[in-house]
Amino acid sequence: MSEPPEGPSFSLKVPEGDNRRRRVCDACGFVDYVNPRIVVGAVPVWEERLLLCRRAIEPRRGYWTMPAGFLEEGESVEAGARREAWEEARADIELDGLLGVYSVPRISQVHMVFRARLRSAEVSAGEESLEVRLVGWEEIPWDDLAFPSVTWALRDYGAARGQATFAARSNPPGSLG
Numbered sequence: 001m002s003e004p005p006e007g008p009s010f011s012l013k014v015p016e017g018d019n020r021r022r023r024v025c026d027a028c029g030f031v032d033y034v035n036p037r038i039v040v041g042a043v044p045v046w047e048e049r050l051l052l053c054r055r056a057i058e059p060r061r062g063y064w065t066m067p068a069g070f071l072e073e074g075e076s077v078e079a080g081a082r083r084e085a086w087e088e089a090r091a092d093i094e095l096d097g098l099l100g101v102y103s104v105p106r107i108s109q110v111h112m113v114f115r116a117r118l119r120s121a122e123v124s125a126g127e128e129s130l131e132v133r134l135v136g137w138e139e140i141p142w143d144d145l146a147f148p149s150v151t152w153a154l155r156d157y158g159a160a161r162g163q164a165t166f167a168a169r170s171n172p173p174g175s176l177g
Contacts, residue, residue: 036108039149040080041068042116043157044093049134050157051123053088055146056130063146066153067091068113069128081114089132092119100156100169102149113153115160137161148175 008030010023015031023032043066044051052064067085071077078095085091093116102111123132135141137158145151152172160166 034108036105036110038071038077038080039068039109039111040071040077040084040113041066041111041153042081042085042093042095042114043099043153044085044089044091044116044118046118046121046134049136050140050154051085051089051091051118052133052135052140053125053129054131054133055128056125057128060146062130064141064144065146065150066113068111068150077112078114081112081116085116086126088126088129090122090124090126091132093117094119097166098168099160099166100153102152102171104149111149111153113149113156115157115166 008025008027010032011026012021013024014021015024015029018031023034024030025032051067053067054064055061067088068081069084069087071080072083075083081095082093085093096115096117099113099115100111102113104111121134123134125132140154142151145154152169152175155172156169159169
C-alpha cells in the first residue's frame, strides 16, 4: 500500500500588500486567512416570557442560553438565527431587529443576536438542548447562564423591552474577553 500524497506546505509570512503574518502556501502563494467565526442567535419572546435552552452539549453543558450557534456557509445571519431557534428549541420565530453585536476576541468570535417573537408557544428541546423553558424576566437564572454574551444579550433585551424601535447594542465597557 502506498502512502497518500503529501499536502501543500505552508509558511508563516507577511503576504505582499498585507501587514500581518499569515499562513501562505509555499507552492502556489495561497493565503490561508483565519478569521473570526460568527455566532448567530435570538432572544425569542412569547407574551413577555423569554425562551431559554439548557445546553445538552459542551461547552457549558447544563447551563442556560438563548438559541444560538455558528453561522453556516452560504447562510444569512437572519436565516442562521431562525435555524438555530428551530434546532435547539423547535421554535418558529419572527425576527424583530438586530439586538446586539458582541465581540469575543479571546476566542475569535463575533456574536450577532436578534430580538424575536415566537410564532407559537409550542416549543420543545432539540438535539442540543436538555430542556427549554419560557421564563419571565424575574425567573432568568442569571447565575447559571452559559456565556457572557448570553448575559449581555439578555440585559440588552431588558433595556429595549417595550420599545418599538431600538438601537443595536455592543459589548458593555470592559467586557472584551
